[in-house]
Amino acid sequence: MNPSFEKLTQRMNQANSLLCVGLDSTIEKIPARFQNEPTPQFAFNRWVIEQTHLYVCAYKPNLAFYEARGDQGWRELKQTMDYLRDQYPDIFTIADAKRADIGSTNAGYVTAIFDWLGFDAVTLNPYLGKEALLPFLERTDKTNILLCRTSNPGAGEFQDLRIGEKTLWQVVAERVCTEWNTASNCMLVVGATYPAELKQVRAMVGEMTLLVPGIGTQGGDVELVLKVGLNENKQGLILNASRSIIFAANPSIEAQNLRDEINQYR
Amino acid sequence: MNPSFEKLTQRMNQANSLLCVGLDSTIEKIPARFQNEPTPQFAFNRWVIEQTHLYVCAYKPNLAFYEARGDQGWRELKQTMDYLRDQYPDIFTIADAKRADIGSTNAGYVTAIFDWLGFDAVTLNPYLGKEALLPFLERTDKTNILLCRTSNPGAGEFQDLRIGEKTLWQVVAERVCTEWNTASNCMLVVGATYPAELKQVRAMVGEMTLLVPGIGTQGGDVELVLKVGLNENKQGLILNASRSIIFAANPSIEAQNLRDEINQYR
Numbered sequence: 001m002n003p004s005f006e007k008l009t010q011r012m013n014q015a016n017s018l019l020c021v022g023l024d025s026t027i028e029k030i031p032a033r034f035q036n037e038p039t040p041q042f043a044f045n046r047w048v049i050e051q052t053h054l055y056v057c058a059y060k061p062n063l064a065f066y067e068a069r070g071d072q073g074w075r076e077l078k079q080t081m082d083y084l085r086d087q088y089p090d091i092f093t094i095a096d097a098k099r100a101d102i103g104s105t106n107a108g109y110v111t112a113i114f115d116w117l118g119f120d121a122v123t124l125n126p127y128l129g130k131e132a133l134l135p136f137l138e139r140t141d142k143t144n145i146l147l148c149r150t151s152n153p154g155a156g157e158f159q160d161l162r163i164g165e166k167t168l169w170q171v172v173a174e175r176v177c178t179e180w181n182t183a184s185n186c187m188l189v190v191g192a193t194y195p196a197e198l199k200q201v202r203a204m205v206g207e208m209t210l211l212v213p214g215i216g217t218q219g220g221d222v223e224l225v226l227k228v229g230l231n232e233n234k235q236g237l238i239l240n241a242s243r244s245i246i247f248a249a250n251p252s253i254e255a256q257n258l259r260d261e262i263n264q265y266r
Numbered sequence: 267m268n269p270s271f272e273k274l275t276q277r278m279n280q281a282n283s284l285l286c287v288g289l290d291s292t293i294e295k296i297p298a299r300f301q302n303e304p305t306p307q308f309a310f311n312r313w314v315i316e317q318t319h320l321y322v323c324a325y326k327p328n329l330a331f332y333e334a335r336g337d338q339g340w341r342e343l344k345q346t347m348d349y350l351r352d353q354y355p356d357i358f359t360i361a362d363a364k365r366a367d368i369g370s371t372n373a374g375y376v377t378a379i380f381d382w383l384g385f386d387a388v389t390l391n392p393y394l395g396k397e398a399l400l401p402f403l404e405r406t407d408k409t410n411i412l413l414c415r416t417s418n419p420g421a422g423e424f425q426d427l428r429i430g431e432k433t434l435w436q437v438v439a440e441r442v443c444t445e446w447n448t449a450s451n452c453m454l455v456v457g458a459t460y461p462a463e464l465k466q467v468r469a470m471v472g473e474m475t476l477l478v479p480g481i482g483t484q485g486g487d488v489e490l491v492l493k494v495g496l497n498e499n500k501q502g503l504i505l506n507a508s509r510s511i512i513f514a515a516n517p518s519i520e521a522q523n524l525r526d527e528i529n530q531y532r
Contacts, residue, residue: 024371064367064374070344070382074337100391101330101364102418105290108330116336125366127393127413131420147393152368154397161429161437168434171427 002185004120004143008092008209012057012235018266019259020058020094021251022213022242023048023080026065029247041066042076046083048246052255058092059084060211060240081117093119094211094238098147100125106135114142121145123189123211126172130180140183146176148201151191151214169197170204177205187211190229192220192239199228207231209238216244216258226265234266268451270386270409274358274475278323278501284532285525286324286360287517288479288508289314289346292331293339295513307332308342312349314512318521324358325350326477326506347383359385360477360504364413366391372401380408387411389455389477392438396446406449412442414467417457417480435463436470443471453477456495458486458505465494473497475504482510482524492531500532 012018023045027035030044037043049059061080066073084093095113099106099122113122121143124133136144149159149169159169166174176186188205190198192214201210212229214220222239229237239262248254278284289311293301296310303309315325327346332339350359361379365372365388379388387409390399402410415425415435425435432440442452454471456464458480467476478495480486488505495503507524514520 026374062367062371062374064365064371064378066374067340067378068374068382070378071337071340073378074333074340078336096367098367098391099330099364101328101362102416105328105330108292108328108332108334112330112333112336112339116334125364125391125393127391127424128416128418129420129423129425131423132416132418150368150394150398152394152398154395157395157397157441158393158434158438159395161434163427163429168424168427172424175423 002143002183003141005184007090007120008057011090011092014090015055015057016263017055017057017259018237018239018262019056019255020060020238020240021048021052021056021245021255022096022240023059023061023246024065024242025246027069039076039079041069041073042079045080048251049084049088051252052245053088053091055255055259056091058094058238060094060096062096078117081119085118092121094121094123094145095119096123098123098125100128100133102128102132103134106133110135110139114139123147126176130175137180137183137185140185143185143187145187145189145211146172148172148176148188149190149194149197151193151218155191155194170200173201173204177208181208189213192225193218195221195224195228198225202229202231207233207236209236211238211240213240215239216241222261223265226262230266268409268449269407271450273356273386274323277356277358280356281321281323282529283321283323283525284503284505284528285322285521286326286504286506287314287318287322287511287521288362288506289325289327289512290331290508291512293335305342305345307335307339308345311346314517315350315354317518318511319354319357321521321525322357324360324504326360326362328362344383347385351384358387360387360389360411361385362389364389364391366394366399368394368398369400372399376401376405380405389413392442396441403446403449403451406451409451409453411453411455411477412438414438414442414454415456415460415463417459417484421457421460436466439467439470443474447474455479458491459484461487461490461494464491468495468497473499473502475502477504477506479506481505482507488527489531492528496532
């Protein structure tokens with residue numbers, strides 16, 4: 001079995017959790033007491049991880065919030081990953097990077113994300129096609145999570161375009177499921193804000209695990225997402241919340257409550 | 267006028283050049299004499315820029331090759347940008363980053379690429395739609411270059427899907443041209459390896475400038491690209507070559523020759 005997927009499955013079972021916490025640690029939004037630290041994003045992340053680790057199956061930093069601080073942000077993201085690997089090596093890690101370039105160029109991103117930073121998984125944009133993404137797809141030890149139906153309000157501009165009887169996001173789901181996933185190292189992103197589409201994706205992809213952002217601040221309905229998104233084993237979902245947990249006064253309680261709310265509907 | 271577009275136009279005229287050199291400075295491929303420098307990618311880039319600056323309208327580093335070295339690569343990319351701004355402030359700069367995230371998250375990439383690194387332009391992936399990319403599109407001082415028809419062999423997997431009478435890449439071209447470009451700060455990427463598609467894009471978008479990668483190592487035909495891609499003013503193309511110039515024994519001669527070959531067909 002793909003070792004990264006095995007890691008995720010074990011962690012989901014051990015922590016009894018489908019909850020992923022998004023470490024979207026915007027420098028301007030982190031509490032004042034961290035702002036004066038020499039490495040404020042890492043100090044904040046470490047605190048959030050200490051508060052929430054019991055309740056999560058995964059952490060998902062979005063690279064945009066670190067790149068906003070240039071090389072310093074990259075360094076603090078690396079510190080965060082080193083800390084996780086050292087202290088909580090059983091927690092699955094997702095680089096929310098939404099990368100995609102032409103073939104040989106992707107090798108640079110593969111090295112950055114899977115090797116230098118050491119993530120278990122990465123989010124990828126499908127627009128350039130499978131051939132372009134082979135440097136990612138050939139990593140049978142890691143997980144590639146392809147954008148299918150994204151959580152933003154304007155996601156449908158291209159994703160809902162009709163290709164014969166199907167929408168573009170349906171074609172993406174189908175291709176990834178039947179042609180890209182030969183090494184069992186692919187997942188899909190489907191926003192919690194689109195439960196009807198989530199239901200259809202689940203019907204198309206069998207047991208495949210789906211990364212579902214958009215619960216919490218973005219307003220996705222937890223009960224409905226679980227009802228339509230779980231696979232036959234009552235698993236197959238990574239449910240991400242970011243700001244509603246990490247910027248709460250008490251991230252520990254928020255994470256526990258959301259983990260428990262999710263489990264209530266499994 | 268958009269100051270970044272004005273800068274590009276002036277530089278194209280002054281240098282009599284449509285040539286963009288891709289600073290795809292893979293650490294493993296740069297000459298041995300740079301490998302022992304404390305900042306090898308920056309040292310190599312500075313040398314390439316000194317060799318080629320007379321013949322280019324633009325430089326286009328691809329971020330993947332810098333991220334492969336983590337925070338050190340980001341620092342050397344920043345040094346490269348600082349050097350360009352200091353020594354050659356009239357040369358247009360493109361971050362080949364192919365970014366796209368949901369709205370609020372893109373603000374981090376905007377800060378990183380336009381402000382911290384100081385690029386004039388960025389390449390973006392259209393899959394999430396205009397609404398998601400507003401933090402980029404609202405920067406009326408900068409240029410947003412949307413992937414339309416990419417240069418890779420498997421580009422057609424999704425880009426060629428038919429939406430009624432059109433392909434997906436045609437819908438992207440049309441939307442960007444008619445609905446996204448209200449601030450005249452958009453361009454499109456069309457690979458030199460697809461001249462038939464380039465011809466159609468030119469027919470659809472009027473005078474809009476197109477970034478055309480894929481001449482040089484990827485094999486695009488310069489004469490044909492010029493014939494089908496130029497706008498009515500004999501402009502409107504940024505033609506990128508990367509490896510065939512920067513890894514040549516004499517980048518200066520390669521750049522001059524390619525600039526002159528391009529001009530021969532204008």
